[in-house]
Amino acid sequence: MSQPLHRRTILKCIVAVAASTALGCPEKEPPVEEGRAYFPQSVASGDPRSGGVVLWTRAVDSEHPDADVELTLEVATDEGFTRRVLELDGLRATLAHDHTLKVKVTNLQPGTRYYYRFIVEKDDKRLGSPVGRTRTAPAPDSGVPVRFAVANCQDFRGRYYNSWQRLLQLDEDLDFILFVGDYIYESDSSVVPSPDPARNVSFTDPGSAMPRSVGGGTELVANAVSNYRDLYRAYRSDPFLQQVHARYPFIVTWDDHEFSDDCWDAHATYTNGRADEFQPDRRRNAELAFFEYQPIDPTDAPPGAIDAEGVPRFPDTRIWRDFTFGSHLRLLVTDYRTHRPDHLIPEDAYPGTVAMDAAVLASLGLTGAFATDAFAYVNIDAFPERKAVLQGAYVQLAVAAGLAQADAAARAAAAVRGNLALAYVNPVLTAAARPGAGPIDPAGQPRGLAFVHLGKTDLFTRVGARYVVIKDTFDVYAAWLQATSGAQDALGQAQEAWLLESAESAQTWKVVASSVSPTSMVWDLRAKADVEPASVRNRYYYSVDQWDGFPDKRRQLLDGMRERAGGRVLFVAGDIHASFASVEHGVPALTAPAISSTAVQEEAGAEVEAAGFPPGSAVYRYVVTELETTFREGNPGIAFVDTEAHGFTVVEVGAQEVRASYHLIPSSDIRVDYSGRPEELAARFSRRDFLVQPGAITAA
Known part of the structure; x- marks a missing residue:
């Protein structure tokens, strides 16, 4: 919520907005001296609109680093601040927010350059931040570039x-x-x-x-x-x-x-x-x-300090x-x-898992596009010896990636099952060279699209998941996900x-x-x-x-x-x-x-x-x-x-x-x-x- 403004501040705002000229002050103010040390991150402005802008600073008193710092904000149309249009005092850069302060200033003129500074009073001195320069947006009917x-x-x-x-x-x-x-x-x-x-x-x-x-x-x-x-x-x-x-x-x-x-x-x-x-x-x-x-x-906050x-x-x-x-x-x-x-290909996806099976491809009229042996898959549950080899390989890879043995075994049991692509399965079986658990013949097997066909060849990796993904198969997979789930x-x-x-x-x-x-x-x-x-x-x-x-x-x-x-x-x-x-x-x-x-x-x-x-x-x-x-x-x-x-x-x-x-x-x-x-x-x-x-x- 916004901080409340002091009565003196409100009166100054009214005078400034009505006059849009130099602010008259009943008493002679002491000059603003250089106070850069109190503003280690300087000043900034943002979100300009035709009638206003947000002004920012961070103010810290090095002698009292845990204390809030009270500030005054001045805005003028000249760098010397002789034509001030706004002065807000009673603002606070609070410890709770790392001594930052944002102030939304409104009732400014469109397409106008303004200068601003924050002032801290210390030992009867007025110490100023660096002078910031900002500009409001041109009026909505202005044809300027x-x-x-x-x-x-x-x-x-x-x-x-x-x-x-x-x-x-x-x-x-x-x-x-x-x-x-x-x-x-x-x-x-x-x-x-x-x-x-x-x-x-x-x-x-x-x-x-x-x-x-x-x-x-x-x-x-x-x-x-x-x-x-x-x-x-x-x-x-x-x-x-x-x-x-x-x-x-x-x-x-x-x-x-x-x-x-x-x-x-x-x-x-x-x-x-x-x-x-x-x-x-x-x-x-x-x-x-x-x-x-x-x-x-x-959030289109009201004028004043933004909390x-x-x-x-x-x-x-x-x-x-x-x-x-x-x-x-x-x-x-x-x-x-x-x-x-989430990214459409899970980083922990098992490369062999079939994402789009033969029935899905047929429903999309894509059976012919993926008819080669490269897209053959089997239900690995029908091949228990080979399934055991694949699960063992999974555990080995997962442990090497940093998983504990028990976690790796549980994930292997969950991932290495159901429809798996031979494009991934057969190289693993070949490398294992286990008697009775060699590669599976793709002839007569159904065709589908697995994560390995999208470029994912390893467990727990961004390659083939977030980066370096095969475009043509990914496009098919992404379109299907969008049509079925708005993914x-x-x-x-x-x-x-x-x-x-x-x-x-x-x-x-x-x-x-x-x-x-x-x-x-x-x-x-x-x-x-x-x-x-x-x-x-x-x-x-x-x-x-x-x-x-x-x-x-x-x-x-x-x-x-x-x-x-x-x-x-x-x-x-x-x-x-x-x-x-x-x-x-x-x-x-x-x-x-x-x-x-x-x-x-x-x-x-x-x-x-x-x-x-x-x-x-x-x-x-x-x-x-x-x-x-x-x-x-x-x-x-x-x-x-x-x-x-x-x-x-x-x-x-x-x-x-x-x-x-x-x-x-x-x-x-x-x-x-x-x-x-x-x-x-x-x-x-x-x-x-x-x-x-x-x-x-x-x-x-």
Whole structure:
């Protein structure tokens, strides 16, 4: 709930709003002196509307770190605060919320630049925060173009925010910055500490964090609300991020790392199915810190201080919201993570399990498509000797993956039964070489689709479940699941209905902010004769954690948005740590590069090597060295792709068209500190410009 305003505050507000000029004060106020030490994370603004904005700070008195800090907020139309339009006193940055404070200011003028500062009184002095600059949205009937930057994925650990430094250099005239997720990463720096201590992340209460085995070591991931607050404090210690927040209002949505990597609902995915990872308390802790540290107003709070504790959290979370910027832009900010279902292929799925049997394929008219021996299956219960061999192999693999013997045996009994695909069963039986338990002849056996046919060849793995999934069989499986259970409903019914309805609004362009990219990222190895073994020559989705994991729902949403918006709809996204400009089902999509997180080309290399295809192999060449070419071949709708660079995208929305500029720096520079070398930094950046029109993207 909002904090009550003092009577003097209310009177000042009335005077300020009525006059919109300098605030007359009956007494001469002492000057505001520099008080930077009280505001370690500086100031920020966000969620700008034509009549208001949210202002944020964090204030700490180092002499009394456990005490609340009383603050005054001043807002003016000039940087010297001679034309003040608002003054609020009696505000409190409370210890209960990590000394953060958010204030919703209303009754402002549309399309107007404002300056703001927070003031703490100490020893008869008035000590001020850094001065922030913000801008309200233009009036709904204003025909002015709207400019904003799209950014995402700013891993802090051992990296530098060169992209933010470059944006500040350019001094772009922006209405706002759209941040589409992964503002923080939930891990500390235990496994790979930075040689620069200032770029490390640690937890003040490590005992409340969760240990996670990764890369041959153990890192800590945020669990308690104090852990998540530690992350925001560390990330906001960066001077360039602070300056960007102080210069432009932000509109923010989250992706996964604000809670947990590749999350869905309140489920983490660290163990790939080895353990139950439903973590609602952890999810609520993550959300509370997010609401404390982001200048966001998801509930349309009344004017005044916003109590983060009063913002609904899981399972009642709602951060999807829309903004109107003049007559040309309706911005629709979506939430892909909170309401989405599980990934369609379970990480702990037994590869041999038949997901679609002969009867299902026949009902869909697909019997002929899967008629070869590769899709034969048997009821393994009719082969007890072989079943015992398979269960023994399962136990061995599960124990090697970290399960206790008893747990592994119980899972083996539950998984190794019923209809199993010979494409998985027979290689296991062959390797076991047990007398009387050899491979089973596929002749005369029914045909079906198992998880092994989708690319899953191991237990408890993300490969073949969330990443590197065989496209053609996955599409069949995903369509069947959607038709029978609605398993692709990523946004939830209420959010989806809102999104489609909003497409009919009066603004010229509808821009949809999605944390994950709608661009289809396909590796097509079918015609690559030098790829060995031949069984690898398939089409693959690189990541089905993104919209590729819900292909039918993506098509349905894009078609619906395009039709309702008269073709003038654009998606902007992030997450994948690469730059894309593509047209998907007639809808243009712009995916901004990561600010600093590991480029997708490097991540793909790690995945491919782990799968047994080292540098020099044909598979490695096509899906790492020549990744951009492979993506283009797999999706002819891609107009531009850069899988190696970092940066940001500037978008300008006008009456007839949208212009987009990609500002890119090589990933090799992400661990180089250019803070004292601005000219060198500028020389490292390149720019690519594009023109977006209904259903089309062309180079500009």
